[in-house]
Amino acid sequence: xxxxxxxxxxxxxxxxxxxxxxxxxxxxxxxxxxxxxxxxxxxxxxxxxxxxxxxxxxxxxxxxxxxxxxxxxxxxxxxxxxxxxxxxxxxxxxxxxxxxxxxxxxxxxxxxxxxxxxxxxxxxxxxxxxxxxxxxxxxxxxxxxxxxxxxxxxxxxxxxxxxxxxxxxxxxxxxxxxxxxxxxxxxxxxxxxxxxxxxxxxxxxxxxxxxxxxxxxxxxxxxxxxxxxxxxxxxxxxxxxxxxxxxxxxxxxxxxxxxxxxxxxxxxxxxxxxxxxxxxxxxxxxxxxxxxxxxxxxxxxxxxxxxxxxxxxxxxxxxxxxxxxxxxxxxxxxxxxxxxxxxxxxxxxxxxxxxxxxxxxxxxxxxxxxxxxxxxxxxxxxxxxxxxxxxxxxxxxxxxxxxxxxxxxxxxxxxxxxxxxxxxxxxxxxxxxxxxxxxxxxxxxxxxxxxxxxxxxxxxxxxxxxxxxxxxxxxxxxxxxxxxxxxxxxxxxxxxxxxxxxxxxxxxxxxx
Amino acid sequence: xxxxxxxxxxxxxxxxxxxxxxxxxxxxxxxxxxxxxxxxxxxxxxxxxxxxxxxxxxxxxxxxxxxxxxxxxxxxxxxxxxxxxxxxxxxxxxxxxxxxxxxxxxxxxxxxxxxxxxxxxxxxxxxxxxxxxxxxxxxxxxxxxxxxxxxxxxxxxxxxxxxxxxxxxxxxxxxxxxxxxxxxxxxxxxxxxxxxxxxxxxxxxxxxxxxxxxxxxxxxxxxxxxxxxxxxxxxxxxxxxxxxxxxxxxxxxxxxxxxxxxxxxxxxxxxxxxxxxxxxxxxxxxxxxxxxxxx
Numbered sequence: 050x051x052x053x054x055x056x057x058x059x060x061x062x063x064x065x066x067x068x069x070x071x072x073x074x075x076x077x078x079x080x081x082x083x084x085x086x087x088x089x090x091x092x093x094x095x096x097x098x099x100x101x102x103x104x105x106x107x108x109x110x111x112x113x114x115x116x117x118x119x120x121x122x123x124x125x126x127x128x129x130x131x132x133x134x135x136x137x138x139x140x141x142x143x144x145x146x147x148x149x150x151x152x153x154x155x156x157x158x159x160x161x162x163x164x165x166x167x168x169x170x171x172x173x174x175x176x177x178x179x180x181x182x183x184x185x186x187x188x189x190x191x192x193x194x195x196x197x198x199x200x201x202x203x204x205x206x207x208x209x210x211x212x213x214x215x216x217x218x219x220x221x222x223x224x225x226x227x228x229x230x231x232x233x234x235x236x237x238x239x240x241x242x243x244x245x246x247x248x249x250x251x252x253x254x255x256x257x258x259x260x261x262x263x264x265x266x267x268x269x270x271x272x273x274x275x276x277x278x279x280x281x282x283x284x285x286x287x288x289x290x291x292x293x294x295x296x297x298x299x300x301x302x303x304x305x306x307x308x309x310x311x312x313x314x315x316x317x318x319x320x321x322x323x324x325x326x327x328x329x330x331x332x333x334x335x336x337x338x339x340x341x342x343x344x345x346x347x348x349x350x351x352x353x354x355x356x357x358x359x360x361x362x363x364x365x366x367x368x369x370x371x372x373x374x375x376x377x378x379x380x381x382x383x384x385x386x387x388x389x390x391x392x393x394x395x396x397x398x399x400x401x402x403x404x405x406x407x408x409x410x411x412x413x414x415x416x417x418x419x420x421x422x423x424x425x426x427x428x429x430x431x432x433x434x435x436x437x438x439x440x441x442x443x444x445x446x447x448x449x450x451x452x453x454x455x456x457x458x459x460x461x462x463x464x465x466x467x468x469x470x471x472x473x474x475x476x477x478x479x480x481x482x483x484x485x486x487x488x489x490x491x492x493x494x495x496x497x498x499x500x501x502x503x504x505x506x507x508x509x510x511x512x513x514x515x516x517x518x519x520x521x522x523x524x525x526x527x528x529x530x531x532x533x534x535x536x537x538x539x540x541x542x543x544x545x546x547x548x549x550x551x552x553x554x555x556x557x558x559x560x561x
Numbered sequence: 562x563x564x565x566x567x568x569x570x571x572x573x574x575x576x577x578x579x580x581x582x583x584x585x586x587x588x589x590x591x592x593x594x595x596x597x598x599x600x601x602x603x604x605x606x607x608x609x610x611x612x613x614x615x616x617x618x619x620x621x622x623x624x625x626x627x628x629x630x631x632x633x634x635x636x637x638x639x640x641x642x643x644x645x646x647x648x649x650x651x652x653x654x655x656x657x658x659x660x661x662x663x664x665x666x667x668x669x670x671x672x673x674x675x676x677x678x679x680x681x682x683x684x685x686x687x688x689x690x691x692x693x694x695x696x697x698x699x700x701x702x703x704x705x706x707x708x709x710x711x712x713x714x715x716x717x718x719x720x721x722x723x724x725x726x727x728x729x730x731x732x733x734x735x736x737x738x739x740x741x742x743x744x745x746x747x748x749x750x751x752x753x754x755x756x757x758x759x760x761x762x763x764x765x766x767x768x769x770x771x772x773x774x775x776x777x778x779x780x781x782x783x784x785x786x787x788x789x790x791x792x793x794x795x796x797x798x799x800x801x802x803x804x805x806x807x808x809x810x811x812x813x814x815x816x817x818x819x820x821x822x823x824x825x826x827x828x829x830x831x832x833x834x835x836x837x838x839x840x841x842x843x844x845x846x847x848x849x850x851x852x853x854x855x856x
Contacts, residue, residue, distance in 0.1 A: 121783055144782040148802035
């Protein structure tokens with residue numbers, strides 16, 4: 050009887066031990082590695098890097114689309130050679146899948162996993178919530194001490210990384226600001242001898258559309274560049290200061306107004322409706338999942354209402370295109386917040402993180418390395434100074450998220466598709482950037498926390514109405530009134546008042 | 562008269578079941594058809610059961626990407642086989658032990674089992690334990706251990722089966738013949754419970770095969786042991802994110818696979834399970850009800 054009892058107990062204990070043991074097997078190596086970095090020595094002298102301490106490893110997280118980078122370790126090795134010499138630190142790169150960045154960062158922060166630098170993309174969605182939850186830390190002091198080059202290169206962008214008056218993030222220096230207008234299929238323009246010089250308003254488009262429609266009645270003429278947006282929203286200038294509810298238009302000065310009541314938006318929506326009724330726009334435009342940009346490239350539409358108008362006037366690949374800009378480029382806070390580099394609250398050495406950003410932004414070598422890889426292995430340098438990455442499979446990143454765009458060479462595929470020489474490209478880009486103005490609200494970020502519930506209600510209403518009205522697929526007059534009424538019923542005025550209050554406060558401190 | 566009514570019943574029954582089956586199968590057929598549709602046609606006309614133009618481009622794209630997808634496939638297969646084998650073994654042995662009523666501390670073990678089945682510590686604490694105590698991050702254990710390895714529900718199913726379906730006399734006679742407890746387990750209990758093993762094994766294999774959350778949390782994006790479902794989910798979610806968030810037109814979706822390729826990867830992803838399931842189905846139906854009824 051006794052014997053009978055022992056065996057089952059033994060079996061149970063063996064099982065428990067086995068389960069625990071399974072996990073324990075590979076735990077030795079990393080726990081020791083973690084401890085080695087804890088030798089914390091404060092920087093001794095301002096602006097001088099301490100080379101006597103153990104090199105600190107900076108963990109750098111950024112968004113990727115998920116492809117594996119087989120050569121990432123090579124890039125890291127090369128990077129560390131420089132950083133060890135310059136700032137006595139190593140950098141550990143880790144990509145996080147774009148859609149999941151918010152979850153992964155939160156998980157890492159709450160579990161105390163090592164994290165120093167993290168890229169927020171789009172920063173406008175995350176900055177206020179991360180800063181509000183104290184996941185990221187203010188870095189004014191560190192920038193003042195360790196970021197002289199940052200102030201020089203990204204100085205005028207820095208306000209976009211502020212939240213409630215404190216610097217929380219460093220905006221990435223990226224290519225020029227885009228504006229909105231139309232992108233048109235050049236082959237069709239040529240075929241019907243249409244001249245688009247001087248076209249600068251929606252009414253000017255009527256003649257063009259009419260001409261093409263007459264000759265090719267079955268062709269869809271216009272689609273929104275991305276299916277998640279609507280055409281009217283593409284074709285109106287509006288700085289929402291953080292969200293859609295109340296913002297600045299061209300002539301509102303510093304007064305926050307409701308976009309959907311502005312003359313510009315109403316008129317544009319009516320115009321789009323007119324085009325819809327004339328049959329220029331596909332009937333299922335509001336439900337379609339296909340981006341107009343893709344359709345344009347495949348010859349399925351003649352033009353898109355587009356937010357990616359650039360100084361080059363249209364690309365040449367995959368099909369030749371021409372663009373019409375309806376508005377000069379204006380830089381808003383949200384634009385500069387597309388990529389933000391923030392320092393995690395759990396970082397042991399925020400000074401090292403800023404030192405690295407400072408180095409990266411001032412070094413052509415490192416900017417080029419992180420963007421394109423290693424010369425001869427991941428890219429070839431062309432005669433005109435552009436970079437050919439076409440043969441590279443093992444290291445690529447999807448965005449201009451590393452380093453200083455102005456220092457690194459241009460990607461030859463960009464330059465080639467614009468149809469102009471590299472020098473001309475740079476010159477035109479500079480001209481465009483000089484022309485780019487800043488919105489009066491640049492650097493201001495609305496903190497929606499006090500009106501959270503209202504914003505959630507408004508989101509639902511906008512989702513219901515905006516797309517169908519902006520794409521002209523419903524009667525504008527009738528629904529626009531209903532749309533605005535429901536917005537006010539859901540507390541639009543309260544949100545706008547709060548935004549105005551915060552904005553005025555910000556303007557006052559800025560004026561000082 | 563009665564026969565007639567029966568007939569009508571069965572006709573109606575068949576009719577309803579046929580409709581339900583068609584509804585269940587249709588999405589799969591649509592998936593298959595869209596994966597062999599020409600990309601241009603899919604863009605212009607949307608998905609269709611009868612595409613105007615066929616093309617195997619999506620599959621040849623997969624073939625060129627075989628380094629990535631093929632490895633994902635191998636990882637999935639490895640994890641499914643090992644995970645299922647280890648998981649089912651642990652569950653069955655634990656259940657067998659617990660089915661002995663004279664086991665000391667049985668109440669406590671049962672309590673631990675059911676308690677953890679109903680409550681858990683949530684994602685954050687689970688993540689902390691796995692990454693900072695067991696350090697399974699970026700290892701194959703990250704795909705094997707969390708959530709899937711042992712399911713209390715399966716243990717209870719096994720336990721009930723052993724308790725109620727396994728003839729006590731058989732165990733008794735084996736013991737008289739001098740068999741050890743372990744020998745009784747694998748010579749008598751296991752062969753007599755094949756339907757149960759198949760049921761649990763199949764369910765467990767399915768959840769291993771379909772799992773992508775472990776890959777999402779416990780592997781970094783540059784890890785080379787991404788399973789096929791993690792890869793697929795990653796692609797789909799990123800495309801969705803880019804469509805929903807206006808991240809600026811500096812970001813192109815050009816690097817992401819096209820619609821038809823995504824469909825083709827999905828087809829490739831479900832294929833093994835689709836082929837395996839009918840083979841074991843016979844046992845499956847048996848096992849699911851077995852252990853449910855007491856004698």
